[in-house]
Amino acid sequence: MIEFHLDGRSGVAPYLQLIHQVRHALRLGLLREGDQLPKVKDVAAGLAINPNTVLKAYRELEYEGLAAARPGIGTFVTGTLGDGASLAAHGPLRRDLQRWLAKARGAGLDEESIEALFVSTFRSAREEDIA
Amino acid sequence: MTWLTWRQFRAQALTAISALAVFAVLLAATGPHLASLYATSGISGCQATSCEHLASNFLQQLYAAGTYWVLYLLGVVIILLAPALIGLFWGAPLIARELETGTSALAWNQSITRTRWLAVKLTLTGLGAMALTEGLSLMQAWWAAPIGRAVGHGAGGTNLAMGRFSSLVFATHGITPLGYAAFAFTLGVTAGALIRRTVPAMAVTLAIFAAAQIAMPLWIRPHLFPAHHTVIPVASLESISLQQGGLNGRSFALSAENLPGQPGAWLLSSGAVNAAGHPVSTTPAACTAQSVDNDTPAFLGCLDSHGIREAVSYQPTSRYWAFQWTEAAIYLALALALAGYCFRRLGRRLS
Amino acid sequence: MTAVIETGSLGKRYRRLWALSDCTLSVPAGHVVGLVGPNGAGKTTLLSLATGNLLPTTGTIEVLGGRPAAGQAQLARVGYLAQDAPVYTGLSVAEHLRLGARLNPGWDAGLARSRVERLDLDTGQKAGTLSGGQRAQLALTLAVAKRPELLILDEPVASLDPLARREFLQDLMEATAEQGLSVVLSSHLVGDLERVCDYLIVLVGSRVRLAGPLEELLAGHHLLSGPRRDPRSLPDSMQVISASHTDVQSTLLVRTSGPVLDPAWMVSEVALEDLVLGYMSQATGRGRRNHLEVQR
Numbered sequence: 001m002i003e004f005h006l007d008g009r010s011g012v013a014p015y016l017q018l019i020h021q022v023r024h025a026l027r028l029g030l031l032r033e034g035d036q037l038p039k040v041k042d043v044a045a046g047l048a049i050n051p052n053t054v055l056k057a058y059r060e061l062e063y064e065g066l067a068a069a070r071p072g073i074g075t076f077v078t079g080t081l082g083d084g085a086s087l088a089a090h091g092p093l094r095r096d097l098q099r100w101l102a103k104a105r106g107a108g109l110d111e112e113s114i115e116a117l118f119v120s121t122f123r124s125a126r127e128e129d130i131a
Numbered sequence: 132m133t134w135l136t137w138r139q140f141r142a143q144a145l146t147a148i149s150a151l152a153v154f155a156v157l158l159a160a161t162g163p164h165l166a167s168l169y170a171t172s173g174i175s176g177c178q179a180t181s182c183e184h185l186a187s188n189f190l191q192q193l194y195a196a197g198t199y200w201v202l203y204l205l206g207v208v209i210i211l212l213a214p215a216l217i218g219l220f221w222g223a224p225l226i227a228r229e230l231e232t233g234t235s236a237l238a239w240n241q242s243i244t245r246t247r248w249l250a251v252k253l254t255l256t257g258l259g260a261m262a263l264t265e266g267l268s269l270m271q272a273w274w275a276a277p278i279g280r281a282v283g284h285g286a287g288g289t290n291l292a293m294g295r296f297s298s299l300v301f302a303t304h305g306i307t308p309l310g311y312a313a314f315a316f317t318l319g320v321t322a323g324a325l326i327r328r329t330v331p332a333m334a335v336t337l338a339i340f341a342a343a344q345i346a347m348p349l350w351i352r353p354h355l356f357p358a359h360h361t362v363i364p365v366a367s368l369e370s371i372s373l374q375q376g377g378l379n380g381r382s383f384a385l386s387a388e389n390l391p392g393q394p395g396a397w398l399l400s401s402g403a404v405n406a407a408g409h410p411v412s413t414t415p416a417a418c419t420a421q422s423v424d425n426d427t428p429a430f431l432g433c434l435d436s437h438g439i440r441e442a443v444s445y446q447p448t449s450r451y452w453a454f455q456w457t458e459a460a461i462y463l464a465l466a467l468a469l470a471g472y473c474f475r476r477l478g479r480r481l482s
Numbered sequence: 483m484t485a486v487i488e489t490g491s492l493g494k495r496y497r498r499l500w501a502l503s504d505c506t507l508s509v510p511a512g513h514v515v516g517l518v519g520p521n522g523a524g525k526t527t528l529l530s531l532a533t534g535n536l537l538p539t540t541g542t543i544e545v546l547g548g549r550p551a552a553g554q555a556q557l558a559r560v561g562y563l564a565q566d567a568p569v570y571t572g573l574s575v576a577e578h579l580r581l582g583a584r585l586n587p588g589w590d591a592g593l594a595r596s597r598v599e600r601l602d603l604d605t606g607q608k609a610g611t612l613s614g615g616q617r618a619q620l621a622l623t624l625a626v627a628k629r630p631e632l633l634i635l636d637e638p639v640a641s642l643d644p645l646a647r648r649e650f651l652q653d654l655m656e657a658t659a660e661q662g663l664s665v666v667l668s669s670h671l672v673g674d675l676e677r678v679c680d681y682l683i684v685l686v687g688s689r690v691r692l693a694g695p696l697e698e699l700l701a702g703h704h705l706l707s708g709p710r711r712d713p714r715s716l717p718d719s720m721q722v723i724s725a726s727h728t729d730v731q732s733t734l735l736v737r738t739s740g741p742v743l744d745p746a747w748m749v750s751e752v753a754l755e756d757l758v759l760g761y762m763s764q765a766t767g768r769g770r771r772n773h774l775e776v777q778r
Binding site: 006008013041050054 | 514648651660673679697
């Protein structure tokens with residue numbers, strides 16, 4: 001069974017952090033299909049956070065098709081993250097990214113500008129996908 | 132709630148019971164001897180004329196022995212103090228302590244209403260208070276029965292010879308202790324509820340209770356029933372207190388200490404009156420000689436010849452239990468009123 | 483969803499001073515509600531009115547649909563933990579549990595016992611010799627084992643050391659999850675509230691300044707930083723809560739439902755601490771000094 005932790009300073013909402021940690025565990029193979037996620041009560045007690053926060057995270061995972069709740073028993077992993085699960089399988093993508101980074105540095109951008117450029121492009125691209 | 136009341140009350144209850152036990156042991160150790168002294172005094176089979184003499188001898192004997200007088204006094208003091216101590220240590224902390232320590236927030240947020248909380252506490256502790264005080268009184272009455280009987284036969288002349296209407300005896304025998312206990316207890320609880328601090332509440336309870344216990348015998352008890360008045364010849368008085376004063380014995384005050392033909396009556400006041408019925412305190416000129424010589428019988432005879440008689444107001448002894456019931460009822464009514472006030476006050480939310 | 487606490491223009495006056503005025507709230511069930519504000523703002527007064535320890539001067543209050551402390555049934559549905567966790571110092575832990583069992587028809591003895599075992603409390607120990615954290619835990623056990631629907635806690639962790647505080651909140655969250663409790667807790671320690679609460683009420687100067695689901699409130703407020711500007715020049719859709727200025731720069735806490743489009747502003751998200759401080763300075767008119775403790 002995995003154990004959650006919270007980064008109080010990251011600025012990321014707790015429920016999102018929980019979701020990320022489940023997805024990360026899935027990616028690393030720590031969680032497999034059929035495994036039980038920690039009980040809401042135990043997560044709330046362990047982290048001293050509101051149970052509704054945990055419920056929200058679990059519901060979101062359910063919505064994404066990654067988990068399913070069995071009333072009275074618990075929440076169980078039902079899906080995987082698709083075959084993009086292994087980071088190691090994306091060598092070409094990684095090399096493309098490294099080339100782009102070199103170009104950005106060559107253009108005179110400092111680290112914060114590179115990050116800002118990436119984040120804003122990433123977000124607007126996501127919004128276009130939704131629209 | 133019964134369990135909680137007992138558990139919180141345990142220490143006080145055990146203190147009271149051990150005090151009661153010690154007192155009981157003292158009485159039990161000396162009581163039988165006292166009874167045998169009485170038996171050998173010959174009062175039981177006495178003839179009317181010798182009774183008073185035998186009874187007085189008996190009491191003087193007891194008084195001279197020392198221990199009996201001390202124990203008697205101790206008993207009286209304990210019974211008089213018991214209601215006050217109950218009011219202070221059982222009554223005042225009942226609500227005040229809970230408010231002071233904040234445990235009221237704990238107690239009154241269990242699934243029990245404040246009304247029920249108070250009802251159980253008041254009833255159980257109050258009944259305990261009454262039982263304790265009355266128990267002390269009954270034990271003392273059992274032990275001192277021989278003394279009481281001697282007094283009933285008209286004994287006099289010592290401190291032990293207190294009539295049952297006297298302040299000390301009236302307040303420690305019969306059912307008045309019940310009333311005092313109930314009143315002092317509820318007084319303490321009310322003080323605690325109003326003042327919300329235990330120690331100041333104890334002080335106020337003591338002050339008010341003491342005031343009541345002084346006011347009752349002085350100003351209220353004598354007037355509970357209309358007094359009887361009678362005028363008797365000065366010479367027929369058996370026991371008097373005569374004070375003469377002024378230049379050449381010009382003024383006098385004559386007070387009777389008992390009323391012939393009314394043994395055990397409670398004398399409220401007495402004083403000399405002239406033939407017309409008006410109070411007299413100036414010595415008639417003709418009698419100054421006897422007053423200067425301190426010749427009491429002659430002086431009285433002289434007063435008598437001038438038409439001066441003694442006016443006495445008194446309560447007959449037959450009214451003893453009427454007085455007891457009335458006084459107990461007054462105190463119980465006060466206790467109930469105070470308790471009712473506490474319920475109302477608690478219901479209006481103290482904090 | 484039904485409201486656990488419903489008030490209408492609730493007010494409480496002590497002699498001349500209004501401890502709470504014009505309080506209208508509808509607190510939904512199933513949440514952990516944080517009641518926050520400086521000392522003396524009226525938090526304890528509001529909670530005392532909710533438990534029936536006080537009677538209102540004006541207005542109405544309903545708890546779980548009934549009048550507070552109206553009777554045994556109503557009292558059984560609400561658990562209360564007063565400030566500084568009062569316990570009977572002369573009674574042992576076991577006797578406290580007995581108290582709970584005798585005075586509460588809904589008492590869950592198994593739950594009480596398991597909690598005490600887990601907390602490693604010596605049942606024979608007198609409650610007066612327990613540490614502050616243990617006393618708080620004992621009081622929580624008493625409040626929770628009677629199986630209430632609503633739990634009200636007045637500054638439950640204010641006097642506890644950080645470890646005891648953490649353990650207390652962990653236990654509280656576990657009980658909340660397990661029993662489906664609604665919780666209302668007041669605190670002036672903001673750090674605890676952020677993790678634990680999902681509904682917020684800000685009480686400053688005896689009035690409710692803000693009330694709503696925490697996430698919504700945080701999303702609806704923004705911290706704007708930019709060139710010095712008169713707050714009144716902002717559009718009406720933006721409500722300025724508090725503002726501080728240097729000679730060239732302004733920092734504003736605003737409440738708005740839409741996005742901030744003016745490019746001159748640097749927009750940051752608001753944390754609970756900033757939110758509460760902003761409303762406190764709005765109420766008192768003081769920007770810098772405040773009584774809110776920030777502990778993390």
